[in-house]
Amino acid sequence: MKTGIIGGTGGMGRLFSEVFKKAGHEVLIAGRKTEITWEDAARLSDIVIISVPIRDTVSVIHEIAPLLGEHQLLADLTSLKISPVKAMLTSKARVIGFHPMFGPTAGTIRGQTIVATPARCNEDDLRFFKDLFEGQGARVTITTPDEHDRMMAVIQGLTHFKAILLAGTMRRLGISPADTESYISPVYRIETGIAGRLLAQNPELYADILCMNPQVPAVLEMCHKAFLEISGMVNKGDKDAFAREFLASRDWYGSFCELAQKETDLLIQEMVNW
Template sequence: MGGRVNSIGIIGFGRFGKVLANILQKGFSIKAYDPKQSSPFSGVEFVSLDELLKEKTIFVAVPIRHFESVISDISSRISDGTTIIDVCSVKKYPVEMMGKSLPENVGIIATHPMFGPDSFMSNNRLKMMMNNTRDSHNQFKFWKGFFMDQGIQILEMTPDEHDRMAAQTQGVTHFLGRMLKEFGIKKTSIDTQGFRDLLDLVDQTCNDTWELYTDLQLYNPYTKDIIENLKKSTDTLENRLKELQS
């Protein structure tokens, strides 16, 4: 295989599923399935799950916590020659789930578009992590080229490499944003640019769902230790101040 793809399917049509559809509309007809979708979306045909599973390229854009159950549900119903592409924000977990559950004749491409609905609209320097996990049907090169043609920088790495870095970037960013919101950070009349950047961080991270925050913390195996080290750093700074006062 490895030829031209004309149509694709998307399982899950939440906030990021819509972003994905906007990108993919530039080259493909799109079918989507989401049991909660009730309103139409331009350029997308909503179909039953069985109908969608006839597609040869299927993007899975469901919350991380639901990923295993979705993959288990579709594993015995996928047609031969299909390639599954996930867009989860963590990578070791979904790759393990796909490798364990999907038949050998189903291709697997692991991706993490490192942008969300908000940053997609305002950022012209988009990045996407990709991993050629099991390219049974020679689709990896095609999809890498397509996303590059959309102006997206592609970073190839292993799921483990991704999660180690994401724990320090995405995990810490979302933790700090949520922590500052819990603290009650507010705009003042003497805000510096640095402070305004912190307010923007809160807005951006907290505009994502609470479920995304908890999934990033719980499903990346490296995030817990990173956050613990971050907390220890605050203790270190506090102890240094105490030393000056003693």
């Protein structure tokens, strides 16, 4: 089996090239400066995978789509799924969208989640990828492009927005992480650590995740509504209303609260011992 990865010189492309090599595939790596061109990878491969920045994904797909035939399978590794899958369906190839729920610094897919959005493929195609990824220790979640993007508006959009908001608020207050070092608590350290981890990476990636998912604005509008309601309780000193809000969210989270406490206790203990 020959797999071509367009954008294979990037972090995620390199990680998945190793995944497919480990599965016994011949892998063709095509980047902007490689001897193998995008067109070469598209014409010569049984499986063609697009692994380029979100903002470039649809245009790259449209560039190589006319080169593909029904005997080939086209996939992508993008954080959004509706637009890339729609673009891939303009080809004659069989189509599956993928979203690795981790960054390339993970180094391996073991223990990680990969979301699959099959669009035009057969059961054998889906089983092939599930066996390949699960055989190397990953979990595969199957859904639709629409449901994927709806979930990513929360899992990525809301979460990343909250981290950026925390950092932006501290900056506007003139309080740096160094200023807080003598007062630090474990939970604060986790929250600022997540913000710092995000800020250490490429801003264009997070701009794309937040600005290019059409589901994100509605999520942030609800976040703003919740902020106004809860901050209103705090500003008024309405402890009863705050307690009702707190308990309503606890009920909504259900048994996850206990699990989260156990998991974060382990994380805190590791941080203390580090």
